Amino acid sequence: MGLRDAFEMIHRAPSSPLGYFRANALNLMRFNHLEALDVCLQGIKNTPKVYPQVFQQCYEAAKTKHETAFALVALLPYETVTLIVGYLRFKDRLNLLGVSNTWRNKLIECPQIWNTLLFSPLKDSR
Incomplete structure (x- = not known):
């Protein structure tokens, strides 16, 4: 339900960062790291120039979580x-x-x- 709301926010206001931030956070909570990476890239592309740095940080965090999740099997x-x-x-x-x-x-x-x-x-x- 929350992800659907986040994507509805993105659909209604694609230049607002709020929907992207919500979708990113929910995807990370659900361990959907690749989807979180995609949302960050969309946020970088579609939001005003102030936000790409924040989305870049979100992207790096999601990437790290994704890589760490796959490495756990090695342990x-x-x-x-x-x-x-x-x-x-x-x-x-x-x-x-x-x-x-x-x-x-x-x-x-x-x-x-x-x-x-x-x-x-x-x-x-x-």
Whole structure:
């Protein structure tokens, strides 16, 4: 609801920084770092010249949070990664390889993830 309101503010007053600030803060709270980065770039482009410096600071903060979030997986013990990822379908495991280089390296270090696959019967599509 809050994000919808923020984007409505941006739609109604694109040169006002308030909607951009609200959308940025809500996206960061929801760990939507990439969306927060996009909102900052829109704010830099669309608001008066006074605000781009503030949006640049917001952009840098969102970028740092985004990079840190992906690096946290590197801190997890091998056993924890194996346990968590072991519950995922093979397709989802493959998708995790594309999250970042950090994730890819950590997952490749865990061969048990790739040795243990659970297969379920195919659903009859008739």
